[in-house]
Amino acid sequence: MSTFSRTVPGLIATPHFHPKKDVVIYVEGKTDWTFYDEICTRDPFLNRFNCVIKSAGGKPKCMALVNALKVKKRRYVVILDGDYDILPFPPSLGPQVVLLHRHSVENYLFEAKPIEKFCLDRMNGVPGPHFPSLANEFWLFLKNVEANFKDLLVLDIARHNEAPHLRSFLREPDRFFATKGKIDFHADRIDHWSCTAAVHVSVGGIATAEVLVNGFLKKHRFIDLLPGHFAFGIVRRFIIHMLRRGGVTGNIQDRSIRASLSRLTWGFVTTSIDHTNLNDSLCAAVRHV
DSSP: OHHHHTSHHHHHHGGGGSOTTEEEEEESOGGGHHHHHHHHHHOTTGGGSEEEEEEOSSHHHHHHHHHHHHHSOOSEEEEEOOTTTTSSSOOOOOTTEEEOSSSSGGGGSOOHHHHHHHHHHHTTTOOOTTOOOHHHHHHHHHHHHHHHHHHHHHHHHHHHHHOTTSOOSOOOGGGGBSSTTSOOBOHHHHHHHHHHHHTTSOHHHHHHHHHHHHHHTTTSOGGGTSOHHHHHHHHHHHHHHHHHHTTOOSOOOHHHHHHHHHHHHHHHOOSOHHHHHHHHHHHHHHHHO
16 A cells, blocks of 8 residues: 555545545655644644645656646645746646745745744753844845855756756755855855856856846745755754854754754744745645645
């Protein structure tokens, strides 16, 4: 049964093995579970159902599930990462499909209040003398990220549009930091990587991508469009740096950061349009089922 369920026909059939009150929600990856479970737990409407969140095993399988909905109404909801497909505007994929308005799930976690709470929890509520006002530090850090990586993001979007078979130019974020354990960036290394990447795309493709990025930035932050895993690596470095300034040392696992922020985000981020839209869109999709 488990092998069968990993195939697309198996994924399509899975909801039929659940009681009618169950709503199967397919997401792209296993690490997304906590984030969506928190939505389903907190929202009064979603809490009326038994929302069964399952990993489809990647975007291709999720898209196959979306295409199956176009042929026949079925008892499941699909949530897709936005990726670069949200440029210039998020497409409509049907009433039982939710498309994120940021690149990935991770991009919804990068908010000052949940990150500050995460850090304070690990300090037992007593920050060290060098722990600063995190909100201001985080804002300055995000501005620095934009200043250093905007050109490379533009190039990566051009790659996505013109040569999607190539690997993303935005990977292995740790190599772009200048000082071990710090959050300053190595500008020369970023420039070198950008020059290397530019060889693979056209001048026209770069110009088009720049227009798309600037349009996105009118309503969103730069960090919202960075590929989720790359952005997570950068923000993880910021979190660890802040913890050390607060007197906390030692290794913190990625899954601990991701899981904690997935829970904390929905308790501390109450005014974000993207978070509200996601919650409302999921409710609407479940209602349609």
